[in-house]
Amino acid sequence: xxxxxxxxxxxxxxxxxxxxxxxxxxxxxxxxxxxxxxxxxxxxxxxxxxxxxxxxxxxxxxxxxxxxxxxxxxxxxxxxxxxxxxxxxxxxxxxxxxxxxxxxxxxxxxxx
Amino acid sequence: xxxxxxxxxxxxxxxxxxxxxxxxxxxxxxxxxxxxxxxxxxxxxxxxxxxxxxxxxxxxxxxxxxxxxxxxxxxxxxxxxxxxxxxxxxxxxxxxxxxxxxxxxxxxxxxxxx
Numbered sequence: 001x002x003x004x005x006x007x008x009x010x011x012x013x014x015x016x017x018x019x020x021x022x023x024x025x026x027x028x029x030x031x032x033x034x035x036x037x038x039x040x041x042x043x044x045x046x047x048x049x050x051x052x053x054x055x056x057x058x059x060x061x062x063x064x065x066x067x068x069x070x071x072x073x074x075x076x077x078x079x080x081x082x083x084x085x086x087x088x089x090x091x092x093x094x095x096x097x098x099x100x101x102x103x104x105x106x107x108x109x110x111x112x
Numbered sequence: 113x114x115x116x117x118x119x120x121x122x123x124x125x126x127x128x129x130x131x132x133x134x135x136x137x138x139x140x141x142x143x144x145x146x147x148x149x150x151x152x153x154x155x156x157x158x159x160x161x162x163x164x165x166x167x168x169x170x171x172x173x174x175x176x177x178x179x180x181x182x183x184x185x186x187x188x189x190x191x192x193x194x195x196x197x198x199x200x201x202x203x204x205x206x207x208x209x210x211x212x213x214x215x216x217x218x219x220x221x222x223x224x225x226x
Contacts, residue, residue: 033214042204043155045214088154098143098208099170100215102155 002027002093006103014111016078021106023072023089031092032072033100034063036085043088046074079110114138114207116218124224125195132191133221135205140185146178149202149220158203161188195225 003026013019023032034046047056049065049072056063060083062075072089086107090100115138125131135144146158158178159167167180181189192199202220209216 035217042220043217045216048212048214090155097160098215099145099157099160100155100206101157104154 002029002091002101004089004091004101004103006087006089006106008106009104010107012109012111013076013079015080018075018077019079020073020075021087021108023074023103025070025072025091025101027070028067028094029070029091030094032065033090033092034061034072034074035088035090037088037105038085046087076108081110081112084108084110113213114141114209114216116205116207116216118203118205118218118221120221121219122222122224124226127196127225129195130191130193131195131223132189133203133205135188135190135218137186137207141207141209142185143208144182144188145206145208145215146180146188146190147204147206147217149204151200155204158190192223195223197225199223200225 005024007022032049035043036046037043047063052067054065060077065072086105088102088105090102117136119134144161147155148158149155157170158173159169161167161180161182163182163185177193179191202222204217204220206215206217
């Protein structure tokens with residue numbers, strides 16, 4: 001059974017700083033997703049990572065996937081207040097079911 | 113991309129009653145998913161709804177409590193039956209558009225049970 005763990009669960013950082021958050025998963029996952037959720041809102045898709053070594057970047061966020069280590073990272077560069085949100089990673093269980101297993105989420109607060 | 117709408121967007125209900133949530137997608141999809149997000153928590157999959165077959169429920173969720181319909185390839189409903197305050201959550205439907213896109217989520221239905 002696929003399990004997904006995120007680390008840390010809470011992060012408070014200063015604007016302009018860099019930080020990396022981690023997502024570990026327990027068994028082979030077909031795909032790895034990163035989502036953002038603002039308070040009172042639904043989930044916004046950030047990245048889908050499909051293969052070992054995949055790296056995707058959008059603005060100040062960069063996600064990578066290491067399938068051998070069963071690890072994905074989300075790197076934040078020069079954080080700004082607008083990045084404050086909860087970030088979820090999710091793995092897709094193998095077998096074609098397309099169902100996602102979510103981590104607990106990381107609440108990020110970027111302070112001026 | 114996918115455009116997903118849900119109705120209602122929010123509701124306040126009395127315990128013991130039932131609420132049916134609708135999910136409409138702008139194009140045909142094979143599988144639709146229903147998730148629950150309890151306050152301050154992550155998302156948990158309730159069930160997968162395939163058109164033309166019974167929904168597949170995850171451990172801890174049963175059809176009597178969460179009956180699901182999937183009458184066609186663009187629409188699904190989730191009913192939360194005999195509600196209790198513990199059912200207060202956000203209920204989200206989602207669809208998968210394949211590995212080159214993503215799994216899209218609807219705006220959610222915010223349910224408060226008194």
